[in-house]
Amino acid sequence: MDGNKNINEIYFNIMEKRFLTRTITNPTFIEYKVNDYLGSGMLNRVILNKGLEFCLCKNNTFSRELLNSELNEKRFLEINYCIDGEATIGLEIEKDWINLKKGDLMFYRNHNLPQTECFNMELDNYSGIVIGLDGDELKKTFFTECEENMLKEWDKSIESILKGNTYFKVKAPPSIEWDMKDLLKYNYNFKDVTSLLLCQSKLMEIISKSVSYGISKRKEINLTQSDKEYIYKAKDILIKNIEYPPSIEELSEMCNTNSYKLKKGFKELFNNTPYGYLREVRMYKGKYLIENTDKNISEIASYVGYTNPSKFSEAFKLKFNITPSECRKVNKNI
Incomplete structure (x- = not known):
């Protein structure tokens, strides 16, 4: 990962290589078109600060898949509000899928998922607002060293919503719905500092309200x-x-x-999460079979739920710091 780029820049660089084409480029505003061979729709990316931006998705219909290793960022937070249409978002290994419909508000943050995990998204005429925050960049911009405790409190607030999970979805209250739709009124090709600050202020207000609401809803469970x-x-x-x-x-x-x-x-x-727990069971079951049977690695991978033996090997190496083949050789020498 390029240490000089924030997570939003990295994400859109990947998207441009595979899914999107730029149609307009300004310092604070970039318009994209979904490549015709993949689907349809437009995305307007509004960059308010390094590490703080949002994207307006208009009638998006396409599918995409990204490896977690491409977007592995501890402090990354995404807040997604569905205006219309539908989005299905999920993790391949976790089998944890979220379905977003009109009025849904979703929080997403990467929780040290395996590098081999795939983040999938299927959009069906989806229109929505996606807020992306790179916590490490925001620390440089909004927090000084003497305010480190403020950043820790922020992390605690997000964790109190997600509780170790990757996603949390709720129905947005009317106040947040109205604020989200207010973002649609701005002319994003900002001509002066005042209009830029007004939009930035509105976005920070939405983030604050959304996080507070997420915390209150989580406490109800x-x-x-x-x-x-x-x-x-x-x-x-x-x-x-x-x-x-x-x-x-x-x-x-x-x-x-x-x-x-x-x-x-x-x-x-x-x-652990349900599929995080299952992943642990799979790894230990696989290790037992490697050490105690003559089944080949592909058979063992299939037995513990991996259709792709190489993904099993990668997950095994991440868990035990040794490949399945090396594990078998070591066990035979004992």
């Missing part, structure tokens, strides 16, 4: 003894279906709970 029983049931279902596990939504339905409580419960009871 409490686990009962019955919830805990369902979470243990979910754990057993995942282990029994290690090769073809259900999605988070399917698992929630099978256990008569909702995805928020399921993910919150796994974090509280197992200090």
Whole structure:
């Protein structure tokens, strides 16, 4: 990753190489068109500060996939508001999918996911506002060294919303809906400092309101003894279906709970996400089979739920700092 570029710049550099074409370029405003062979739609990128910007998506219909290793940033936060249409966002290994519809507000942050994890997005006539914040750049811009505690409090606030999960989705209240739609009124080719500051102020207000609202909604979710029983049931279902596990939504339905409580419960009871927990089980099961059977690596990868043996090997190396083949050789020499 280029240390001189913030996460937003890196993201759009990747998008331009694969999915988008620039049609307008100004210092604070860049317009993109979705490449015809991929789909349709427009994106307006508004750059208010290094590390602080938002994107207006207009009638986007296309799919994309990015490796986590391309966007591995601890302090990155995205706030996504759906104006119309639909977006399905998810992680390939985690099988954790979020469906965004009109009025939905979603928080997303990378939580040290495996480098081999793929971030997928499918947009169906989607229009929305996506706010991107690079925390490390904002620290340089808005926080001095003597205000390090403020940044720590900010991180705590975001963590209190996500609770170790990658996503958190709620219905936006009317006040945030109106503020989001206010962003559509600006002329983003700013001619003076005053208009730029007004837009920046509005965006900071939206971020503050959204985070406060997310915290308040998260506090409403409490686990009962019955919830805990369902979470243990979910754990057993995942282990029994290690090769073809259900999605988070399917698992929630099978256990008569909702995805928020399921993910919150796994974090509280197992200090992991449901598919983070399953990934651990897969790795240890794979290691056991490598050390105690003569099955080849491809068979073992398939048995523990990996259709691509190379992805199994990469995940195994990240977990145990040794490849499956090396693990087998070491075990034979013991």
